[in-house]
Amino acid sequence: MxxxxxxxxxxxxxxxxxxxxxxxxxxxxxxxxxxxxxxxxxxxxxxxxxxxxxxxxxxxxxxxxxxxxxxxxxxxxxxxxxxxxxxxxxxxxxxxxxxxxxxxxxxxxxxxxxxxPIGGPIISGPQVQPWVCATSTAQPESGTTPSSNGSGLSSAATDAQCNIKTETRYFYKTRTAGCTNVLPDPTPPATAPATACFKPYDPAAPAPADLATTTTDAGVTVPYIVRRERGTVNRGIYDIAVLFDPSKPWTATAPQSTWNGKVLYQFGSSTGQPRKQFRPQGSWADDKSLSRGYMVVQNSLTDSQYNSNRVLMTETVMMMKERITKNYGEIKFTMGAGCSGGSINQNTASSIMPGLLDGIQPTCTYPDSETTTMEVLDCVLLVEAYQKPEWLALMTASGYTQAQINAKKAAINGHVDQTACHAWNNLFGNNGKPGNFFARVVSDNATGAITQLPTSVNNCGLPASVVYDPVTNPNGPRCGALDSAVAVFGKVPGTIYPRDTRDNVGVQYGLKAFVSGGITAEEFVTLNERIGGATRDSVLSASRTIADQEGLAIAYRAGIVTSGKQLAKTAIIDMRGWDDSTIIPLPIGLAGSAAGLTGIHHTWRSFQLRERMDKANGNHDNHVMWRFGRTGFVPSTAVALDSFLTMDKWLTNLKADTSATPIEQKVVKAKPAEAFDFCYLSSDATQSTKVTNRAQCDTDPFLRPASSPRQIAGGPLAEDILKCQLKPLNVADYAPQALSATQLQRMQAVFPGGVCDWSKPGVAQQEAAGALNFSAGGGQPIAAAPVSAPR
The missing domain is CATH 2.60.40.10 (Immunoglobulins)
Structure with a gap:
């Protein structure tokens, strides 16, 4: 509850x-x-x-x-x-x-x-404007009128907050063998395939001959009929799906026995910040949970692709749980699920507001968006630096083969090969752009050559003439990731810019690669001379990127940089697949797009999450990691079901403990025997043998963690330092390698204030303070909950 x-x-x-x-x-x-x-x-x-x-x-x-x-x-x-x-x-x-x-x-x-208001906000602060409401059918852009998305609802928005009348539909599960478990109510003009497992159900018509039955985990056997409610909360469109008997009433004080009181909350992937209302990107038609009596819930504002403001996302989960409780009944527990951006939202919601999710199942895991953005920016700067004349001249003068050049890039990047940074650049390198831009993409994975695309776009999804331009439209809506959360981070006083958390001052790119002999002294110095940074408008600059200390403090204090201490209050099963390259063939013989790989969901990220818990708590007893790599980064149906059932048992045990024991201890005590670390070796064709020896798992090239540009620069595995404290440059740090006197002078010119001192906490780094209220700006601690009093 x-x-x-x-x-x-x-x-x-x-x-x-x-x-x-x-x-x-x-x-x-x-x-x-x-x-x-x-x-x-x-x-x-x-x-x-x-x-x-x-x-x-x-x-x-x-x-x-x-x-x-x-x-x-x-x-x-x-x-x-x-x-x-x-x-x-x-x-x-x-x-x-x-x-x-x-x-x-x-x-x-x-x-x-x-x-x-049901359209929010409560704690996330003023809502960004403009905001384009979805329409019954998608509408194209016309002049300065933006396009709209299809809502999947028959009514139009009733107000500026995009509130749309709630609608319900019924679906049933067919008994037909070999059916396809897909979304049965796609937005027109798309239609569900005839082989869909879930089909429309008419309560007024005779029961379909192929209507299946199911037995919930509470032992209740019912016709497999699902009620799907769709409406709007906090300007997002939501779906709530649950087993339902249309012939019987259901109220919050008298729920139907078809619901077991449990919620599976699905978080959508990717990341973005369009100024539009969407339908959720996922499918509520999740048989493993619905068939057992779970309620399946999603909202487009908890899909990272449509909203990268993590406080707003967390607020939306809170409001969705309220809606469920007052319309369907009290919740026993809430389990999260989601990959990539969906893992960010699970981890961050558990850090910002512990207890909102009782247990989470992140796949393709990233701890949070702020420190993921750090790697994205580093990769953008690196792929650009590798194409600059100074670097290319060094490669040519040394007579390196392309394979040798790529090996140097991998050593600097910390990745399996050079393609991981290419992928970050191409997929999310422009996410911080506040206006219209022409994307620069790596068009050759071998050479790293960059091509500028001919068509301009913007991250708002608005007409080009409407959005921000520093010259022609300086007051237009800004579309970068930080701009979408300006109510949280605030603006730099006297400017239009949101406070920035990006920083690379003092970062010695390629440090470990130089010390180990992977690159030469001249390559190390030249790289750091030419790496540069990005301006507040995310334009490449010769100068390094400088964060705002106030923005850093908010990111830590609000839990937006995921806190290991806060995560200890949540049960976690981390399903870690392999997506470290777009060119290395998987054991099944496929690589790149043929295997569905993106090259950005790196194995080390799960260990990064675990390291934060170890640092904060001295253990990671609430975190279980299941590794697999044979088929990429998406867990198989068997692994996903195993995780779901194990987490169900874990949370059932947890809720049975009504003692006053601290939640961190209760979570560990409730962990079932099935919740242990293991891997499936990539050589295991059936993916059925659970290997519990980490050393053995780490010998598998599709299971072992690689690294990142910041770790190669000397940073910690936890990668929770957005901006490092500085120390004087010390030649002893380069031993057994050495810089010439001239090279040393050049490095001192690059780092006049010093280089990163990774032994110290980051600038403004602090422990998360728990849920904060941004309605008045700045993030104020939330007071104790009101209680009734005698009159």
Whole structure:
């Protein structure tokens, strides 16, 4: 349940019960009943309604208690159910509302409830504008009118917050063998294949002859009928899917037995920041969870491709869980799932707001977006540096073959080969661009040659004439990743620029490659002379990139840079596949696009996440890693099911522990026997033998972790230092290699303030402070949850 989150906790229910019992009951001696909002914190209600419980004092009849909101009687919404007086209070006004419970001979009590619009925001701060609402059918761009996406809903948005009327549809699972588990309700003009496992269901028609049945993990056998609810929350379009009997009612206080009370929250991949409303990118038609009675949930603003503001993403998860609780019933636990950007969102939500997700299953793992951006920027700078005349002249003068040149690049980059940086450059190298741009892409994986594409685009998805241009439209909407989270990071005072967390001042690129002899002294010096950086508009510059200290502090304090300490409060099964190159053939004989590889989901990232937990907690006991590499980075159906069932058991154990033990200890204590580290060797054709010897796993080229440009520059595996502290350049750090006097002078010119001192914490680095409220800017600590009080 949402109110069980540490950051939502108020007075323990057990303590209240003891107090009420001790006070006796009835008459004038009856204590004031406690009022609790079950669907969210009392000060974080949205959409005008809330699931509320009134604790009945001992000896008092529930029917004697009257409940009102600001003098409006809402007692009829309440009934005694399973010994608890609960009801959904509707009609809450935006802003503060007062719920009062009282009765004859009972001391009255009240609770202040703060309600926000269903379109948000609550804690994420002012919403970015403009924002293009989805339409029933997608509309093309016309002049300065932007295109819109198909919503999958029949109604139009009703207001500027893109609120669209909620709709429900029913689907059933067919018994037809060999059916395809795909999304059965794609946005027109796309249509679901005739072989789809889920098909439209009409409650008014006779039951289809091929209607399957399923037995939930609670032992309830039902027709396999799914209710899919679609609507809008926080300007995102959501889907909620769950087993449902259309002939029976369902309320938050009396859910159908088809639901086991568990939620699988799906987070979408990639990363981006379009100024548009989308449908979720994933499929709610997840048989392994739906068939067992799980509710499957997604929202486009928790898809990283459509939203890279991690505070907004986390807020959206919070609001979605509130909607579920007050419409379907209280949640037993919430399990996350998602790859790549979906892993970022799971890890970051668990860092920003621990307890929001009870357990997560990141695949293609990255700890967070800020430190991933660090590698992207390094790769962009490196691929450009390798094409500059000074570097090319060195390669030519030395008479290196292309293979030898690429080996040097791999040594500097820290990757398996040069293609990983090519992939970062091509896929996400332009994500920080605030206006229109012509993408520069590596067009030859062998030579690293760069081609500029002929068509300009922008990250907002808006007409070119509308968006920011430093000369012709300086006040137009800015479209970079940091711009999408300007409400979180704030602006540099007196400017239009969001505070920047990117930095490479003091970074000695290729340091370890030089020390080990992988590159020469001249190559090392030339590289660092020519690497440069990026401006606030993400334009390549001869100068290094400089972060804003205030922006750095916010990234750490808010948990946007994922905190190992915060992650210890969440059960984690990390499914790590291989995607370290786009040219090396997999054991199955495929490489590059033929194998679906992107070259960016590197094995070392899972170890980076684990290192943060080890540093913060002295262990990573809540983190389990399952490695596989034979077929790439996407887990097989068998591995995904194994993870799902193991996490289900883990979270079931966790929720059974109602003790006052700290959550970090409870998570470890609840870990089932199946939750242990293992790998499937790439030589294992059936991927069925679990190898638990890490050394053996690490000998497999498709399992062992490589590295990154920052680690080759001397940085830590945790890669949680956005901006390093500096120290004087010391030639002893290069032993057994040496620089000439001239080369040393050139290095000192590159690093006049010194080089990175990786033995020290990063600039402004600090522990995450827990959930912060950005509604007033700057990120203020969230006060304790409101509790009711006698009047």
């Amino acid at each position: 949402i109110h069980n989150m540490p950051w939502l906790r108020a007075v323990p229910v057990t303590a209240i019960s003891l107090v009420l019992t001790a006070c006796g009951g009835g008459g004038n001696d009856a204590p004031a009943p406690e009022i609790k909002v079950l669907s969210s914190r009392a000060d974080f209600v949205s959409g005008g309604d809330a699931l509320v419980e009134v604790a009945v004092p001992a000896g008092v009849n529930a029917s004697d208690i009257k409940v009102d909101v600001g003098g409006r009687d809402v007692s009829s919404a309440f009934a005694l159910r399973n010994g608890r007086l609960t009801g959904v209070v509707a009609g809450l006004a935006n802003g503060d509302n007062t719920i009062t419970a009282q009765g004859n001979g009972i001391k009255p009590s009240s609770l202040k409830v703060t309600n926000f």
